[in-house]
Amino acid sequence: MIQIPAHIFLNTILGASLAAIVCSLVGVFIVRMNLSSMGFCMSHAAFAGAALGLAISRDPLLLALGMSTLVAIILGPVAERAKLQADIILGTMFSLTMALGLLFLSMIPGSAMSSDALSILWGSVLGITNADLMRLGILTIFLIVVIGLFYKEFLAIMLDRKLAEESGINTRPFYYAILFLCGVTVSVSLKLIVGRLIFALMVNPASSAYQFSHNMKSIIFLTPLFGLASSVTGILLSFQWDMPLGSSIVIMSVVLFLASVLLSPKRKRG
């Protein structure tokens, strides 16, 4: 087992746990609304933003946040205007942000390719700072408060947007808010988990929770627990076997999902 200082270990556990909570909470919307490419697209938008930041010597995290927020803001109106499924727009955006990310990456001067800079692009939970923890903590509280305040509107939109409109809810601002929350979550978590694996932490815990209940309230409660379990067991696995941290967390989230499918009471007949 790798020996690391206690404060780094604690920061790692805390950071990964908070990232798992926010990613998996957003994942409840993503899975229910069939936006599974959202995490993938947002993480690449953040990746492109971070690469741009490194290329022009500006704060990569700030530009990552800006880029994924920009994609989140234009996604909803574009999908509605073009009368296309959000997933189709996401696919197109994904290829664009991926191409931009690689383009900006090729523009980064050699001296900037330090391990610190690369950690933003590739994720390094071991390098987590107190400022990162603060950002994640604020995002966790913000997300829980927003979901708590507009719980019934989100619940109705996740059942069906048209049915929600029928009951008298103006769904548009809430739909855009979901996209925006996804963008912010990806950007803030980017430093911790390999950008391209964030979407797994969004989709897998929520997909696992969906196996256990027909009740959305239970699913919203269970999902962050699955996220937490993936994170903590992933970290322990990583330290025990000297594996990359992000990969271990994602592997554990997949293992939990497979176990959930096998144990799902919803799949039992009778």
Next chain:
Amino acid sequence: MRPVIELQNVDTVYEGEKNATLKGVTLKIWPGDLICVLGPNGAGKTTLLETINGILPCKRGRILVLEKDICSKGPWIRSHVGYMLQEYTFLESTPYLVKDVIIMGRFGKIGLLRRPNDIDWTAAKRAAEYMDVLHLWNRPIGKLSGGQTQKVLLARMLAKNPKILLMDEPYSNLDYKAVEDISSKICQIHRNRNLTMVMVIHELSHIPPKCNRIILLKDGKVLGDAPPNKMLNSNQFKRAFSEYSV
């Protein structure tokens, strides 16, 4: 007496399309009316209901529902109007219980930053009881039969104590027994609550006995608007369905 629904020369154009689906529709619907909308496929029947409900924006003309303009008061109107969507089904894995679906009918009425209170839950339970689905209260919505689902959707509409009910083919995909059951419930609601109802139907046998008007649509235009006996024997009706058998 003032009409509860009034359409003045309304055109509805789907986004991205050039031609209007509804063309110059003018209608007045009075309190207590039970209206059936008939017409061949593509006549604009669903478009008419969604235009009245404000889900589709009208490009020309004016729509007043409960004396309010749908363009400026859409969400308020929708919280007072029940709308049953066409052929609505839930996937078996849908993670919502029957009680969740019924209480959601009241969400618009409850308003922002408020949770359903005892009054809301009582209204939802009463609606479920009225539709004979109270015993399904804690069942997953995706596990119900087609007839049970339709009854839950009706209960969802009734939970908001609507003044108007718009129903888009409420009998589609139902077996004979379920059609009979839902049909008698719809008549009972109209009789006991004196609601204004507008329903799109495909089968003439589904016209409720208390129906007082039939609106005939073809190619987005109102071809006729008359009591059932007069309408069904009219030349307009025969012409509208000349290329199509009901």
